[in-house]
Amino acid sequence: MYIKDLHLKNFRNYREQNIKFKQGINLLIGSNGQGKTNIIEAINYLLTGKSYRIKQEDELILWEKNSFYLKAIFNVVDRDINLESYYEPRKKVMKINQLSCKKLSDYVGTVNAVFFSPDDLDIIKKGPQERRRFLDHIISQLRPSHIPLLNSYLRIIRQKNILLKKEKNYNLLKSQIEVWNEQLISLGSKIIKNRWEFTDQLNEYCCPIFNQIFSPESNMELTYMTTGKTLEEALDIFPDYISRRMNQEIERKAVLVGPHRDDLQIIFNNKSAKLFASQGQQRALVLCLKLAEMEIILVDKGEYPILLLDDVLSELDIYRRQYLMNYIRSSQKQTIITMTDLEEELITDDTTTFEVYQGTIRRKE
Ligand SMILES: Nc1ncnc2c1ncn2[C@@H]1O[C@H](COP(=O)(O)OP(=O)(O)O)[C@@H](O)[C@H]1O
Ligand SMILES: [Mg+2]
Structure with missing residues (x-):
């Protein structure tokens, strides 16, 4: 295109x-x-x-x-x-x-389009929010239904946060949280699934690209960090996990569990890229993420x-x-x-x- x-x-x-x-x-x-x-x-x-x-x-x-x-x-x-x-x-x-x-x-x-600017170094350097945004952006391009899904999820998170801060009556609070949690589980599971699947796709491309451009011996690996080691496990334990943390959420007055807290871990030579890769290596890693994004779009759309x-x-x-x-x-x-x-x-x-x-x-x- x-x-x-x-x-x-x-x-x-x-x-x-x-x-x-x-x-x-x-x-x-x-x-x-x-x-x-x-x-x-x-x-x-x-x-x-x-x-x-x-x-x-x-x-x-x-x-x-x-x-x-x-x-x-x-x-x-x-x-x-x-x-x-x-x-x-x-x-x-x-x-x-x-x-x-x-x-x-x-x-x-x-x-x-795939956009690449020096600010994209933030994907590695800054917090999980930048990496979630990176993933959500790719997913939204290829599966636009991800946008209303995210919006609905984040709206419920905001409402649940307000509830946690305002409601003083424990029993009332608990029953209302349960209602919100049901929706959070349904929407959150879909978000986790989308992000996990796209992380897998990116993973397929980014390491070979890295080997080709930078060094054949190095390795680059992406892991979507959520509750669970496999997607099936993550989706399976999510409902239980969210209800087990209810008291903690009430204590801290904040929503502690769900994909709004997840991260995309970028591993370089078996260590965290954020903590251990040099500035130049980090730049190289981001470039590979962007080129992997190009390849995913090619596969999905048939055109770069x-x-x-x-x-x-x-x-x-x-x-x-x-x-x-x-x-x-x-x-x-x-x-x-x-x-x-x-x-x-x-x-x-x-x-x-x-x-x-x-x-x-x-x-x-
Ligand atoms: N809303 C605006 N109206 C008029 N000029 C603007 C507006 N927003 C930014 N600019 C001007 O645009 C220029 C920056 O353009 P930019 O494309 O970022 O430059 P660069 O060529 O360095 O990439 C600046 O001169 C800035 O003053
Ligand atoms: Mg400029």
């Missing part, structure tokens, strides 16, 4: 801009603060209905304007797909081929997703960069790469270069 044409109106620092992308490699070159990441953000917004950088969409509107509009034409399995999104405060419209979508889950996953690389090329050493570029060129993968200085070695027949300067983009001949 690939993006052909992108139109932005009053989005971030773009007043009105049209970009015609090509298949192959598209380089966006410009010094800092010119609007390269804003383009990647616009594409991501069109694909996911959200920005990965901010919570409030108002920030995406060009200063002193009241709304923004994005439109792009994509090619998916030899057909054109039109995605549009319009936003003004308190009004958001998302359309696929001119038809409005009521729910995010109707929209997400129509076109897929669009690859968006924001400022990451300069961070990789020459050897790894070479590998990444070979990987990109080895089969049809449209790639959009941002960088501050044009590096001549990247230019081949399949490369299109754009210059980004103060919110305008010009194709470089």
Whole structure:
């Protein structure tokens, strides 16, 4: 799949801009603060209905304007797909081929992209929330029903947390918790199952990729950390586990058990990557996670997703960069790469270069 044409109106620092992308490699070159990441953000917004950088969409509107509009034409399995999104405060419209979508889950996953930026190091460095988000993002792209599932689950967690903080009468509290727990078990089990299965899929690809790019002797392994050593066991003991911790939850006034507490453990050479891998190794591990994500999408959709690389090329050493570029060129993968200085070695027949300067983009001949 690939993006052909992108139109932005009053989005971030773009007043009105049209970009015609090509298949192959598209380089966006410009010094800092010119609007390269804003383009990647616009594409991501069109694909996911959200920005990965901010919570409030108002920030995406060009200063002193009241709304923004994005439109792009994509090619998916030899057909054109039109995605549009319009936003003004308190009004958001998302359309696929001119038809409005009521729910995010109707929209997400129509076109897929894998996005990689230096901030993705957080997947390894930061807490479990980052890793759950990484997993949930992949799952949502391929199984959009995961989105309402997560929303419902998290809403019940919030309600149960309020109950645990407010209700003083033990018997009343206990009976109400039991009602919430029933729903948490039903929704939570589905979330655990989805995450476990996708972890297995990622696991299949990431270690071979790591061996190929970095070192044949090293190993990389992912484990979904929940209650239980196998998926069957986890789902089997979850209901019992949740009810056994009830008194503890009442004591601590917080929901202690369930997939909102789970983690994706990333193991490198039999040790925790977070604790023992070097900065460079961690960067390599994240790259492999992203490339594994590409492969999973290929298997599911029959086409590679669009690859968006924001400022990451300069961070990789020459050897790894070479590998990444070979990987990109080895089969049809449209790639959009941002960088501050044009590096001549990247230019081949399949490369299109754009210059980004103060919110305008010009194709470089
Ligand atoms: N809502 C907005 N309206 C106008 N300009 C914005 C808005 N949000 C960010 N900017 C500007 O966009 C620029 C940053 O763009 P970005 O794409 O992150 O740059 P880079 O080329 O370094 O990736 C900054 O100059 C910032 O002031
Ligand atoms: Mg940037």
